[in-house]
Amino acid sequence: MNVLLLAWKIKLPPMMEIITAEQLMEYLGDYILDAKPKEISEIQRLNYEQNMSDAMAILHKLQTGLDVNVKFTGVRVFEYTPECIVFDLLDIPLYHGWLVDPQVADIVKAVGNCSYNQLVEKIISCKQSDNSELVSEGFVAEQFLNNTATQLTYHGLCELTSAVQEGELCVFFRNNHFSTMTKYKGQLYLLVTDQGFLTEEKVVWESLHNVDGDGNFCDSEFHLRPPSDPETVYRGQQDQIDQDYLMALSLQQEQQNQEINWEQIPEGISDLELAKKLQEEEDRRASQYYQEQEQAAAQVQQVQGAASPASGRQSGSNERKRKEPREKEREKEKNSCVLL
Secondary structure (H helix, E strand, C coil): CHHHHHHHHHHHHHCCCCCCCHHHHHHHHHHHHHHCCCCCCHHHHHHHHHHHHHHHHHHHHHHCCCCCCCCCCCCCCEECCHHHHHHHHHHEEEEEECCCCCCHHHHHHHCCEHHHHHHHHHHHHHHHCCCHHHHHHHHHHHHHHHHHHCCCCHHHHHHHHHCCCCCCCCCEECEEEEEEEEECCCCEEECCCHHHCCCCCCEEEEEEECCCCCCCCCCCCCCCCCCCHHHHHHHHHHHHHHHHHHHHHHHHHHHHHHHCCCCHHCCCCCCCHHHHHHHHHHHHHHHHHHHHHHHHHHHHHHHHHHHCCCHHHHHHHHHHHHHHHHHHHHHHHHHCCCCC
16 A cells, blocks of 8 residues: 555545555555556456456455565565465565575575475475485575574675666565565665654655664655654554564464364264364363463462452452352353254
8 A cells, every 4th residue: 555655546635644454445445446457358358357356355364464475586586375466466566585695505405496385394394304415405494594584685685676676666575574665776765664653754764775674764855864762763663563463463363263173074974963073162262261261360369469468368259259150151051052
């Protein structure tokens, strides 16, 4: 959306200061529908409509994250996934800078043409091999990932600087984050979107000139503009990191709670047996939930007890009273039945 806004392909109302994710999705969906090419052949039209349908199907993932898998051979080389269609459809270049230096032969051999996911699998496989050469190759590949944990190498930075065109608006992928990137007078810049800069109206771009991430801040005209209050910015950046981490944990927990491994359920199972399996799963989750609640209550009780012995005894009495309905609730769940 930032790329499309900066390219004047999408316009927001001039007085708008806050926008929801749902509103952003509406703007993006409308643009995809309006951007359909007019004079194209029948084959091109069918291909475009298929791509548009595939893009619409994964559009909701933009709010939580896209599945992008880099390859270490080029700044525009990614393993093809349905999510990549969105960038192709919107004609937005997608870059990364996590490249292997071709002059380091052992790393080139160890990494090969693997994507990130394939390389991780290769490392695990090589470690378990009886072949010493494969074990060594896996170790070299693992060292490469560890030494380039910032997901940007100096060779990649040089290739990026060469590949991105002057004034081009594109998306840069690094550390599971997507950033708006441009090139001005031969220098790469990333759009500043961290929460810590919310009140820093003059700070718009940050230079990308090394792999450590400590770039120079600039205004909209690319003039140096350090933040007015670095401490406030730092706290805001930490809040942003914490929010990203909590969001990731929340999504992971939500996915785990919703997953039922249907592949392990044998075919031809009766309704009664299936109901029992589902009930067992519900009992397990309920038991886990109650354990977590009791642990949290026990921690609160310990804190209160440390602060005041009298209040600690009273809290323990109340805790026993609260446990009785829980036991009844748990017994009720065990006796309940799933209707299919």
